[in-house]
Amino acid sequence: MVSHKCVEEFSLQFPANARAPRSARKKRxxxxxxxxxxxxxxxxxxxxxxxxxxxxxxxxxxMSIDKPVEDHCLVKEExxxxxxxxxxxxxxxxxxxxxxxxxxxxxxxxxxxxxEIEAEGFSHSGGIDSCQAxxxxxxxxDGGAVVLDARPNGVGSxxxxxxxxxxxxxxxxxxxxxxxxxxxxxxxxxxxxxxxICPRVTKKSPRSVPRVGDRRIRKILASRHxxxxxxxxxxxxxxxxxxxxxxxxxxxxxxYFDHISDSVSDDYRLRSKMQRGSRAVxxxxxxxxxxxxxxxxxxxxxxxxxxxxxxxxxxxxATVGSLKRMVMEAVSTLLSDGHRVGLMVQGKKVRxxxxxxxxxxxxxxxxxxxxxxxxxxxxxxxxxxxxxxPSGHVCEELSMCRTSDMDTLFxxxxxxxxxxxxxxxxxxxxxxxxxxxxxxLTELSPPQPPRHKSNKQQQQQQQTxxxxxxxxxxxxxxxxxxxxxxxxxxxxxRDVKHSAFEDADHRTYVDLKDKWKTLVHTAKISPQQxxxxxxxxxxxxxxxxxxxxxxQQHMETLALPKPESVLLL
DNA sequence: CTTAGGG
DNA sequence: CCCTAAG
Numbered sequence: 001m002v003s004h005k006c007v008e009e010f011s012l013q014f015p016a017n018a019r020a021p022r023s024a025r026k027k028r029x030x031x032x033x034x035x036x037x038x039x040x041x042x043x044x045x046x047x048x049x050x051x052x053x054x055x056x057x058x059x060x061x062x063m064s065i066d067k068p069v070e071d072h073c074l075v076k077e078e079x080x081x082x083x084x085x086x087x088x089x090x091x092x093x094x095x096x097x098x099x100x101x102x103x104x105x106x107x108x109x110x111x112x113x114x115x116e117i118e119a120e121g122f123s124h125s126g127g128i129d130s131c132q133a134x135x136x137x138x139x140x141x142d143g144g145a146v147v148l149d150a151r152p153n154g155v156g157s158x159x160x161x162x163x164x165x166x167x168x169x170x171x172x173x174x175x176x177x178x179x180x181x182x183x184x185x186x187x188x189x190x191x192x193x194x195x196x197i198c199p200r201v202t203k204k205s206p207r208s209v210p211r212v213g214d215r216r217i218r219k220i221l222a223s224r225h226x227x228x229x230x231x232x233x234x235x236x237x238x239x240x241x242x243x244x245x246x247x248x249x250x251x252x253x254x255x256y257f258d259h260i261s262d263s264v265s266d267d268y269r270l271r272s273k274m275q276r277g278s279r280a281v282x283x284x285x286x287x288x289x290x291x292x293x294x295x296x297x298x299x300x301x302x303x304x305x306x307x308x309x310x311x312x313x314x315x316x317x318a319t320v321g322s323l324k325r326m327v328m329e330a331v332s333t334l335l336s337d338g339h340r341v342g343l344m345v346q347g348k349k350v351r352x353x354x355x356x357x358x359x360x361x362x363x364x365x366x367x368x369x370x371x372x373x374x375x376x377x378x379x380x381x382x383x384x385x386x387x388x389x390p391s392g393h394v395c396e397e398l399s400m401c402r403t404s405d406m407d408t409l410f411x412x413x414x415x416x417x418x419x420x421x422x423x424x425x426x427x428x429x430x431x432x433x434x435x436x437x438x439x440x441l442t443e444l445s446p447p448q449p450p451r452h453k454s455n456k457q458q459q460q461q462q463q464t465x466x467x468x469x470x471x472x473x474x475x476x477x478x479x480x481x482x483x484x485x486x487x488x489x490x491x492x493x494r495d496v497k498h499s500a501f502e503d504a505d506h507r508t509y510v511d512l513k514d515k516w517k518t519l520v521h522t523a524k525i526s527p528q529q530x531x532x533x534x535x536x537x538x539x540x541x542x543x544x545x546x547x548x549x550x551x552q553q554h555m556e557t558l559a560l561p562k563p564e565s566v567l568l569l
Numbered sequence: 570c571t572t573a574g575g576g
Numbered sequence: 577c578c579c580t581a582a583g
Contacts (some may be wrong), residue, residue: 511577
């Protein structure tokens with residue numbers, strides 16, 4: 001939001017160039033909120049569960065064989081006991097969806113979160129209102145290979161010890177119960193859960209300024225990558241939103257989500273089934289043969305979906321909508337590039353991507369084919385922190401913005417910034433969330449060593465990710481900036497910031513300075529050469545005027561050191 | 570941390 | 577927007 005509070009009407013009079021001594025400057029009013037570094041990150045487990053539908057013919061640990069039927073290509077799936085940890089929960093006898101009128105081959109996926117209150121601020125009671133994220137995760141591809149169908153209605157506790165709470169039966173999506181522990185899951189151990197959503201309740205040492213903190217974090221994490229980050233969003237403790245991930249996901253990758261969701265989805269273990277279509281699978285059951293042919297195509301259906309390691313830190317003041325978006329973002333990015341998909345056939349990793357399915361044994365001719373397993377593998381060893389500035393904040397700002405900005409604001413994407421979590425330093429290891437991440441990673445990381453991207457690729461990705469989201473200045477903001485500069489001059493960006501952008505956490509004085517720079521440039525070029533939201537010429541004229549005025553002032557102060565300056569005043 | 574500028 | 581040198 002752009003606050004005009006301190007910007008009084010400015011006529012054509014330029015105030016004297018008086019700059020308060022730094023000492024006199026109000027100590028950074030960077031909020032009362034102090035974020036402590038010790039913040040305990042509360043965790044909310046974010047899980048996506050799946051209920052098997054029609055196909056639930058077997059016991060929990062096994063998906064059984066589908067026999068070939070007609071020309072259907074079927075692959076029997078079996079999950080060895082050893083896979084327990086990663087094994088998706090299956091709902092054998094209790095299958096809420098069985099017989100459901102819902103989509104024939106859907107599975108339900110519910111992501112729910114638990115909020116653990118650990119930090120001071122949160123010690124009383126969960127800060128997040130219960131809510132449910134509505135993003136349905138239900139990409140589906142028709143003739144395609146993967147069908148993800150997130151259905152509504154809870155999936156009850158599926159056996160893991162983690163099901164501490166009942167699963168809210170709401171639409172598929174994320175649900176955060178204030179204090180509800182919703183661990184829906186199948187994992188046998190706690191480490192199995194796939195994620196958390198945690199409000200970050202922390203206090204930083206008194207003086208640590210948000211922005212700084214963020215930098216600090218980056219340094220602490222000693223991760224060269226992901227530096228950018230959300231310095232701004234960190235401005236206010238309760239406004240920090242973090243999505244922790246095993247890996248950080250560049251915002252820009254989101255655009256791939258649609259595609260991804262269609263092809264990759266998943267969790268540490270995807271169960272898939274080769275099937276002919278979305279018809280009742282029951283008809284496909286049969287003894288033995290795991291494959292049939294005539295149809296040289298293989299259709300896979302991912303039956304379960306779980307989001308691995310998803311951490312979200314969100315202020316209790318955030319809106320449900322923002323949370324939903326955050327989760328969706330996280331999921332999207334997660335799926336889009338945080339992991340690579342691994343394939344196992346009969347327990348063996350298939351690494352050669354160039355092999356054909358047939359060569360790999362996934363064909364009608366292969367009688368041994370009885371196990372097909374997909375896994376989502378972290379693309380990097382270190383977990384990452386994903387932070388975002390949910391729309392909640394944006395909305396909050398909305399009320400104070402002019403209509404001209406409404407559009408912009410509404411469209412503003414949650415500020416997804418990533419920063420490195422790098423390896424866990426002893427220093428930071430104490431952090432619960434981190435520890436958790438670490439543990440989770442350890443636990444969930446598939447045996448297969450992740451294929452490392454080339455350094456170049458990594459850097460590229462990191463670079464992309466760390467850059468702050470682009471946030472074009474709205475006319476309103478420009479107006480505020482111009483006004484502030486008219487009053488304060490061009491060398492006092494910090495003051496300008498506090499004067500007119502105090503509450504715009506995402507605008508640093510450097511941003512303002514940069515904006516001014518571009519404004520001046522814009523004002524000088526022809527309207528045809530300008531891009532982006534057009535800035536009223538009137539404003540540009542003021543920019544030019546102010547720029548000229550202050551430039552001159554600057555010159556004078558420079559030319560006339562002290563004596564004259566006094567006279568001038 | 571702020572500024573000022575280049576990238 | 578980022579990065580850095582300077583103060």
